[in-house]
Amino acid sequence: MDDGVTLRRLSVFCLVVDAGGVTRAAEQLRVAQPSVSGQLRSLEKALGATLVVRSGVSLVLTEAGERVYRWAKEVLASSAQVQRDVDDLVAGTAGSLVVAASMAIGTYLLPPVMTALRAERTGADITVQIGEPEVALRAAQRGTIDFAVTSWVDSEVPEDLIGEKLWEEPMVLCASPHGPPDGDSITLAQLHDLPLVGVPSGVSFHRMVQDQLRRHGTALPTPVIRLGHAEAIIEAVSANGWVALAMGYMLRRDVEAGRVRAVEISDAHLVEGIGLYHREAKYFSPLQAAAVEALRELGRARS
DSSP states (O other), rough: OTTOOOOOHHHHHHHHHHTTSSSHHHHHTTSSSHHHHHHHHHHHHHSSSSOOOETTTTEEHHHHHHHHHHHHHHHHHHHHHHHHHHHHHHHHHEEEEEEEEEEHHIIHHHHHHHHHHHHTTTOEEEEEEEHHHHHHHHHHHSSSSSSSEEEEEETTTTEEEEEEEEEEEEEEEEEEEEEEOOSSSSHHHHTSSSSSEOTTTTSSHHHHHHHHHTTTOOOOOSSSOOOOSSOOOOOOOOHHHHEEEEHHHHHHHHHHHHSSSEEEETTTTOOOEEEEEETTTOOHHHHHHHHHHHHHHHHHHHO
């Protein structure tokens, strides 16, 4: 291995693998495709091995490429962590914390925990990034965040991460005050007769609900519409007399305000597991460790 193995070339190589090809990697980097191809060839030359080969329209990792890819991810994640640690020391802050969370968890569950932590540590620099669970988990793998908090899906802990199921939240049916169903509870069979607002298929919440319904011998009804944010779902239910499977913690304020009501599912215990994910080699600073413990304490209280 010579000096040609740079962090930049390792980063480009990993992006090519993650993006599924040179063209997509170039698009994400906003550079010309030959620039990415050149970085890849230079890395192969420096290592003295072919890392990828073409198979049809796709690039496939060689055995050497598989090994370099795993190593490169660890190097890049460690590099990002070291840079952040040095930045904290130079800035003289009381520590930094960057958390990535899925949409509903980041909107409803994390803010009270993080604001309370910030009130205790006036010099702390705390950031909560909110987005798709897959994006949060990739950020945890890269080491650009300290940990991710997303919906827990059994047996789906991503490579290079440690997963911890913190607690479970009950799922209910969100309904409008004057729309269906009649009464304060329904069965799973009755759900199929109602106009359901769904989430985009393929997201972790959709998979989680599908898995639980399969265990009860049924499946999700075809939705009238799919919406990707909790606030949009609640608004659609309230305005149209529709219904949606939702987490109780999402609805508290809207139920109190009379915009929607929470209907119990009488013959099934549907839940959302709250999972915490971080890199295997992650070192937690005192602030980061305090945040993890605060989440565990919240889990114990809500359980």
